[in-house]
Amino acid sequence: MTRPGLVISRISRVLSDYENLSALYALLVVGGVIIGIVTLPFIGYDDDQLYPKTLDPSSSLHPYDRGGEPFGTTDVAAQYPENSPYLGYVTAYLTPFSAFLADSTMHLGTTIVSHPGGITDEILYNTRGLDTVVETSILFVAFAIAAYLFRREE
Template structure:
């Protein structure tokens, strides 16, 4: 019983939690090898065979989904196509500079279709736009956190100057003492690193 108690107490130590968690997860991933896994081929937003469009020398490979600019929509198989009235239009749209690039070289399909219009825009902005809101919010929040820490703490240059002044003063004052101390002290500091 006391052993269990000790174990339970050890589990309450924050340092051990990530390790415990990763162990549990790793063990569970091994279970995944026993589970029958197969891809259901009836997916939404399917795409053609890899390299098929390149072999056909389509200048828009690998994101060519048909359609004509501002006229006919491209082919998109969405979950609820009734919720998105103009589905496929974005995929079929190309900005003027994209048309220019298309006429220059047949090997720039990716960049053509990641400029406004194109498949990813269709999915990211139109049919699943809410996901992208969240995604960019996550990025923004992490930047808020990081930049707040940077500005107020880890990179506070004003404080750095103040501190360096202080430490210089202290240094001049205690130059003798610090000379004596530094030997002991720095060795103790660096011992941990080795």
């Protein structure tokens, strides 16, 4: 396989084969990881985490607790509490449209109907609404691709 040529054209030959792509990428990541390992001792961790890390059975954020105070205020650490006026409620975050729905009718505007990520939102955390929308969108897109590929012969 080794044809004669300058160093540059030899490198080019490796680069031009897309079979080598993942190896090339792996090489870059390994380089990054090595830098990471070298700098690891210098990294300090922040104790004041955004979300509580330990499970507190008395907290209503406790994922396995189905009792408790469902609509009570919970101690969620929010980056911008002023953006989430209902902090601690399941409807802590609403898109502007669903906030409008929630204000104008009694039947709409809970997290579940406000956006596809509603249920995940409720289970996960109360302050980061857009994340759950994107997470479920990713799942949705992946399902859409798989479904299309599976059914296109019909």
